[in-house]
Amino acid sequence: MPILSAQHLNFIYGKGTPYEKHAVHDISFSVEPGEIVGIIGHTGSGKSTLMQLLNGLLKPMNGTVTVDGQDIWQNPKTIRKYRFQVGLVFQYPEYQLFDETVEKDIAFGPKNMGLTEEEIGERVLRAAELVDLPPHLLPKSPFDLSGGEKRRAAIAGVIAMEPKVLILDEPTAGLDPKGRQTILEMIKAYNQKTGAAVLFVSHNMEDVAALAHRVLVLSGGKEVLFDTPDKVFAQSETLQNLSLDVPVATRIMLGLKQKGFAVKDGIYTLEAAADEIARLKKEGGANA
């Protein structure tokens, strides 16, 4: 059974005003436990809106969101419960830090869940370790951390709630390559250690290629593709029409193909591309 599923979701901002905007248009998809889903789309395609629909921060005009088979809006009074189960990390989450110490800030979510002090303490340590925040930073003020550290502290604040589904909205935006790598590794680690499903929005196709088991492509609030990365990146033309890119590896393979080399389809990671080029060279050598 899918852990998270959306059926015919629709959302309109400013309904009934001249500023009306149909931001999410009839979107249906489902996520299996333990799966990592990458979400891509041009700016304004409704990614952030969709993410907020999935954990009940926004209420859809139409359609349902189910977590573990339960409709989250069945009883609006219990909506908070689902926000703990579907953890959402906003874009630039470092701007939400507020408490005196990093430790207290990470504990905010678990505290709202009504856990015991002991359990909260354990979760804070576990979350900090997972996001690679050294223990000596925990008693510091969150405003004294570096940008990358702030970002990780904020993500730890959501991870500490140990959600069954973790959603991250552009988690690597504005970070240097090393900071980006740390975040990607952290996403993978959380997925593997807890078996939670992870959804992440990204403008970086390399990130999506490296992590995602499936990719959801949005355009103008509509669902364009929802498939495995090899099938999605094989449609480079469709993606380019939506002002999206394909990973470097795919671009190299496309270029080789145009030059007349018999390369395989569905290659989107640099490792696979290197293997394929090695194979070509070997075969070329055999032919010569």
Next chain:
Amino acid sequence: MLNDITFGQYYPANSLMHRLDPRVKILLTVGLIVLCFVARIAPSLLLVALLTGILLLCTRVPVKMYLKTLKPIIPVILITSVINAVYVSSGTPLFQVWRITVTTGGVLTAVYMSVRICLLIMSSSMLTYTTTPTDLTDAIERLLTPLKWIRLDVHSLAMMMTIALRFIPTLIEETEKIMSAQKARGADVESGGLLSRIRALIPILIPLLISSFRRASELADAMECRCYHGGDDRTRMKQLHLRFWDVALLILAAVCLGAIILSNHYLSGVLYSLLFGGVL
């Protein structure tokens, strides 16, 4: 929730009023408000209402939007009406409740006052519906320019107003974002007692304050980088020019003002005797 604030809400449309010079619109609005209070007899008040109505129709903003602005002031209208009806005792007594006598004069004053308040609200929303906040402050700055002679720094005042207006939507957006982020971590701002609600605001207010200060200092830096140094010798990118309709409406308003003042003076006696001659 925060989207309900209708303060200074611009309603985009393509109409004569939208294209009018913002200075003229401010003068017209002020003129209409003055007219409302100058008009002391029914026919002149009707004339003002007619004028306001025509101008409102010229804005192509749905009438519904104007009625919406009246809703919050219904209590004000009711209270002033009751007070007027009770305290003004001229004309003939209509009926008596306990020791309070309600007279024709009282009822008339109450009706006039209600009409005036409605017209006042509608004409000021006509201004804000058809003028963007930046145009509005720009026009205010130009209208206030003569005050430079009494050493008032009109430019800085207008700049502060522009910046404040410009950042209201940004601040609202920011608040919503931070609120959503904290709600995603289970923050509960909507239930609980007063104290717990105030405490629940801390996770929202602190990030909001910090980001406002950050924004302010960034904006100051950006302005200095572009050599902003106040209003001296500053030229304008957008020049305002009076066009046919601007002048025509100003003249029309002036004529109405004159006509109503005159009719107050000369007509009121005649009209009163015509209308209420039988009653009095």
